[in-house]
Amino acid sequence: MNIHWHERKKRFYERMLEDKEIGYLDPGIERLLEAFFHRDGLYTTSSCIGRITVLYGLYPWERDSTSIIFKKHGKIDEETVRYYIENPSYEHLWLRVTGPIVHVICKDEKWAQWIIEIARKSGFKHSCIFSMKDDIVVEIMSSIQVTMPLKIGNTPLVCTEKLSDTVALFNSLWEKGVSSAESLRRLVESSPDPSPSSAS
Amino acid sequence: MNIHWHERKKRFYERMLEDKEIGYLDPGIERLLEAFFHRDGLYTTSSCIGRITVLYGLYPWERDSTSIIFKKHGKIDEETVRYYIENPSYEHLWLRVTGPIVHVICKDEKWAQWIIEIARKSGFKHSCIFSMKDDIVVEIMSSIQVTMPLKIGNTPLVCTEKLSDTVALFNSLWEKGVSSAESLRRLVESSPDPSPSSAS
Numbered sequence: 001m002n003i004h005w006h007e008r009k010k011r012f013y014e015r016m017l018e019d020k021e022i023g024y025l026d027p028g029i030e031r032l033l034e035a036f037f038h039r040d041g042l043y044t045t046s047s048c049i050g051r052i053t054v055l056y057g058l059y060p061w062e063r064d065s066t067s068i069i070f071k072k073h074g075k076i077d078e079e080t081v082r083y084y085i086e087n088p089s090y091e092h093l094w095l096r097v098t099g100p101i102v103h104v105i106c107k108d109e110k111w112a113q114w115i116i117e118i119a120r121k122s123g124f125k126h127s128c129i130f131s132m133k134d135d136i137v138v139e140i141m142s143s144i145q146v147t148m149p150l151k152i153g154n155t156p157l158v159c160t161e162k163l164s165d166t167v168a169l170f171n172s173l174w175e176k177g178v179s180s181a182e183s184l185r186r187l188v189e190s191s192p193d194p195s196p197s198s199a200s
Numbered sequence: 201m202n203i204h205w206h207e208r209k210k211r212f213y214e215r216m217l218e219d220k221e222i223g224y225l226d227p228g229i230e231r232l233l234e235a236f237f238h239r240d241g242l243y244t245t246s247s248c249i250g251r252i253t254v255l256y257g258l259y260p261w262e263r264d265s266t267s268i269i270f271k272k273h274g275k276i277d278e279e280t281v282r283y284y285i286e287n288p289s290y291e292h293l294w295l296r297v298t299g300p301i302v303h304v305i306c307k308d309e310k311w312a313q314w315i316i317e318i319a320r321k322s323g324f325k326h327s328c329i330f331s332m333k334d335d336i337v338v339e340i341m342s343s344i345q346v347t348m349p350l351k352i353g354n355t356p357l358v359c360t361e362k363l364s365d366t367v368a369l370f371n372s373l374w375e376k377g378v379s380s381a382e383s384l385r386r387l388v389e390s391s392p393d394p395s396p397s398s399a400s
Binding site: 133139143144145148152155158159160162165166 | 259260261262309312313325326328329330332333339343344345346347348349352355356357358359360362365366369373376
């Protein structure tokens with residue numbers, strides 16, 4: 001699997017175009033990914049524009065024991081959330097909104113530091129080097145994450161009379177994530193290359 | 201500031217003992233930090249055993265515009281949360297629980313990869329290399345994070361009749377964080393040193 005870095009980048013670019021073609025790419029994220037691909041030392045392998053999910057399980061962060069029963073890369077409506085709350089077969093329900101996430105492969109440490117700095121400036125505070133085993137993988141992760149318990153057992157913890165306010169809040173947070181992806185794109189496009197003198 | 205790595209480690213160990221002395225160290229975290237200091241290639245600079253906070257502001261992740269109005273490294277009671285909800289001067293309130301966080305300085309990449317793997321095995325999925333500028337800083341971060349909007353404007357979004365259930369849930373999540381710190385400590389103590397052949 002020792003294919004040249006630029007060759008792998010080319011393949012991932014083609015895959016991104018295919019994903020777009022078949023509708024697998026999140027709507028609105030393409031321009032951000034293009035901005036990454038246009039930089040010499042970067043490419044992306046996976047991405048999410050941000051999403052609102054309803055989770056069923058004791059612990060929303062445990063992938064093995066918790067199921068996503070509803071997912072949308074966009075705004076949701078009150079009726080959807082009410083349906084799950086009122087359905088007694090779903091105990092332990094959570095409503096979660098998360099901002100954008102992008103996995104970036106960097107040619108070297110210089111580019112990794114460059115993109116981490118830009119990401120943090122755009123409000124993606126949790127961005128860091130996720131792995132250095134083969135490639136340098138940077139995870140660009142939005143700080144936007146709100147996870148609200150909807151009900152535990154079959155006891156609703158949310159005020160069901162004010163559910164429209166809760167849904168409006170989650171929708172506005174999702175939109176804030178999309179705006180932060182735009183800020184990130186502008187900085188990725190406009191920032192000068194990392195300085196050669198800071199090479200490691 | 202070019203002090204030898206082991207010298208800096210020694211200073212941070214002394215600072216940790218001082219912090220303990222003056223009550224600045226989170227209760228229950230000392231054994232975990234000791235485990236890190238006992239490993240040749242690691243030391244810690246800051247830590248949190250996990251906490252429950254009440255936040256006041258539009259966006260709970262924005263440090264500049266959001267204030268922590270209540271914080272406890274332990275379990276909370278219903279009356280405290282009710283007090284803030286019923287106080288009309290606090291609009292946009294959030295209840296948050298977070299699991300343990302530890303910042304670890306690693307002697308080299310080998311130790312950084314070693315501790316990241318151990319942390320992820322213990323459920324600290326968001327652990328990653330936070331910085332490589334001077335030292336290699338690994339952030340060990342629990343996946344436990346639940347941030348619930350209590351009220352937006354002065355409209356409560358939580359069901360105030362079931363507030364005791366919400367508080368019990370947050371307390372149980374905080375305890376789960378403490379247990380995960382114990383699992384991490386056991387693995388840090390018992391895992392063999394990184395293999396020299398994997399040195400970078």
